[in-house]
Amino acid sequence: DSGVTQTPKHLITATGQRVTLRCSPRSGDLSVYWYQQSLDQGLQFLIQYYNGEERAKGNILERFSAQQFPDLHSELNLSSLELGDSALYFCASSVDAGPGQPQHFGDGTRLSIL
Amino acid sequence: GQNIDQPTEMTATEGAIVQINCTYQTSGFNGLFWYQQHAGEAPTFLSYNVLDGLEEKGRFSSFLSRSKGYSYLLLKELQMKDSASYLCAVRPPDSNYQLIWGAGTKLIIKP
Numbered sequence: 001d002s003g004v005t006q007t008p009k010h011l012i013t014a015t016g017q018r019v020t021l022r023c024s025p026r027s028g029d030l031s032v033y034w035y036q037q038s039l040d041q042g043l044q045f046l047i048q049y050y051n052g053e054e055r056a057k058g059n060i061l062e063r064f065s066a067q068q069f070p071d072l073h074s075e076l077n078l079s080s081l082e083l084g085d086s087a088l089y090f091c092a093s094s095v096d097a098g099p100g101q102p103q104h105f106g107d108g109t110r111l112s113i114l
Numbered sequence: 115g116q117n118i119d120q121p122t123e124m125t126a127t128e129g130a131i132v133q134i135n136c137t138y139q140t141s142g143f144n145g146l147f148w149y150q151q152h153a154g155e156a157p158t159f160l161s162y163n164v165l166d167g168l169e170e171k172g173r174f175s176s177f178l179s180r181s182k183g184y185s186y187l188l189l190k191e192l193q194m195k196d197s198a199s200y201l202c203a204v205r206p207p208d209s210n211y212q213l214i215w216g217a218g219t220k221l222i223i224k225p
Contacts, residue, residue: 002156031211042217043157043201056212090156096211099144100164103213105156 003027004106006091012112018079021109025072025093031055032074033103034066035090043090049074050096078111086113116140118216120202125222126192134187134219136202147213148176148187149201157201160187189221197223 003026011019025032034046045058049068060066063081068074078085088110092103118138126132138146145164149157163169163178163185175188187200199220203213 002158033212043215045212045215048212088154094211099205099207099211100162101211102147102159102162104159107156110154 002104002106004091004093004104006089006106006109008109009107010110010112012114013081014114015081015083017081018077019081019111021076021078021089021091021111023074023076023091023093023106025074025091026095026104029093029095029104030072031094031096032068032072033092033094034060034074034076035092036087037090037108038084038087046076081113083113086111116204116206116214118202118204118214120200120216120219122217123220123222125224126189128192128194128223128225130192131188131190132192132221134189134200134221136185136187136216138183138185138202138204138214138216140183140204140206140214142207143180143183144205144207146176146178146185147203147205148185149203150198151201151218152198160200192223194223194225197221 005024030051036044046060048056066076088108090108092105094103148160151157161176168177173190199218201218202216
């Protein structure tokens, strides 16, 4: 158990819809990262938050947005969903106290667009 | 640009040894991570190298050569449960603790 909690585990919805994925980081971790992983593909970095502030953006579509709340949990909002958005979405957290600190991953949310 | 290369897939036999290579070209270097990811599951942290040399952790070892931009993960006494993807990731300096990820190497273990 990594200590990172993601909900829901599975989500099935239709094209054009909007969904919200939730992540609670490990206790003490201030950074949250969101990744997208399509079938048999590598991890695609979407966005990073640190202590409530956006810190870095990767290949995140304009239809996607995220935020980190004062209690440090984070939400990833996906709107106007397309078939190609079907993927595993991972949240990771880290303490960011030194370069050797690893990111710890949640179990992911599997999003299926029908 | 920033680039990380790993073989796409490797096959090895149960009980044997396998070496998974990773080469990187990044603007600066502040450490290299190896993660294991079973299909459909979360990546889990295996090792971190920032200085040249070999780090050993039980059946798994990781090696780094900064001058060559090269690392490898060595898995000994392979078990069927080692069938997974192995991801190499580099941390550039001043990166806000982000990682640049390789596409991963899918390791298939045969009896």
